[in-house]
Each structure stands twice: as structure tokens, then as C-alpha cells.
Amino acid sequence: MRSFDGYRHREAFCLMKYAAEDGSEVEWIWNSRDGVTPFCVSNRAGGKMLKHIDWYLDRRILDYQPLACERIFVDLSPERARQRAQHRVEFFWDRDDCAHIREMYGTKENAVEGFIADSRVGEAPDLVEFSSLSIT
Structure with a gap:
């Protein structure tokens, strides 16, 4: 279903303003796809x-050309889904309040595969720095 100027999502190919609540940081982020974007993202330092x-x-x-230092939303790739899943499993695996993950999956490898399966590869948004993309 197309309803936003021929796109499925209102934020398709939009340059959007993200800011810290205290006003200390503002970042314009381009959505390079016809897909949803998150309401909130971490700043580059990860502290806000x-x-x-x-x-x-x-x-x-549509033809926005991001600078090498700008962040953009792209479709989540299988490689990034695996990185995220591995990071999450390592972070949560030994925590007492996350015993349900160990019980549900049994092994770290199973947990990684389960997290990947739930990540909507190719559809979910991923925030990357434009210079980190390999352009061919």
C-alpha cells in the first residue's frame, strides 16, 4: 500500500532532525530507504x-548526498544483524536478570541465531556512518 507521495512510509528518503532533550546535540539523519525509522537513537558517544x-x-x-561523516539509516544487513546479535548475547548472557535467555536458547550460538531470526534482516533500520559503507 502506497500512501505517502507514492511511498509506504512517511519518512521514506527524508532528512530528519534528531536532538537531545537538553538541546545540547542536534543531528540531521537521512533515511536512505522506504522504511520506518526509530523515534530515538543514541548519540555518537553513546551517552545520550x-x-x-x-x-x-x-x-x-531522493538524491541526497551525505557527507562522509554523516549517519544515515539503511536496511539491516545480515552481517550487521550478526554483529548486533553477538554483542547482545555477550552483554546479556551472564547477567542474573537475564537467565531466561540462557534457559530459552541453551547455548550462546543458539541465542545468536535466535536474535538474528528476530532482527528482520533487510527490513529493519540500521544507523551507520556514511563513510563506513562500502560503495561499489
């Missing part, structure tokens, strides 16, 4: 959350 604000300023720019 940036929230999508001022939606009325979102601008659809």
Missing part, C-alpha cells in the same frame, strides 16, 4: 538519546 523532533521539518530528498 537523540529524539526525532520537529517532524514538520522532515524533507524528502
Whole structure:
């Protein structure tokens, strides 16, 4: 179903403003796809959350050319899904409050595969720095 100027999602190919609640950081992030984007993302340092604000300023720019230092939303790749899953499993595996993960999956390898299966590869958004993309 297409309903937003021919796209499935309102934020398709939009440059969007994300900011910290205290106003200390603002980042414009481009969605390079016709897919959903998160309401909040971590700042680059990982210490603050940036929230999508001022939606009325979102601008659809199909041919936007991000600078090498800018972050953009892309479809989650199988490689990044595996990285995320491995990171999550390592972080949560030995925590007492996460025993249900060990019980559910039995091994770290099974947990990684389970997290990957739940990650919606090719559909879910992934936030990457433009310079980190391999462009061929």
C-alpha cells in the first residue's frame, strides 16, 4: 500500500532532525530507504538519546548526498544483524536478570541465531556512518 507521495512510509528518503532533550546535540539523519525509522537513537558517544523532533521539518530528498561523516539509516544487513546479535548475547548472557535467555536458547550460538531470526534482516533500520559503507 502506497500512501505517502507514492511511498509506504512517511519518512521514506527524508532528512530528519534528531536532538537531545537538553538541546545540547542536534543531528540531521537521512533515511536512505522506504522504511520506518526509530523515534530515538543514541548519540555518537553513546551517552545520550537523540529524539526525532520537529517532524514538520522532515524533507524528502531522493538524491541526497551525505557527507562522509554523516549517519544515515539503511536496511539491516545480515552481517550487521550478526554483529548486533553477538554483542547482545555477550552483554546479556551472564547477567542474573537475564537467565531466561540462557534457559530459552541453551547455548550462546543458539541465542545468536535466535536474535538474528528476530532482527528482520533487510527490513529493519540500521544507523551507520556514511563513510563506513562500502560503495561499489
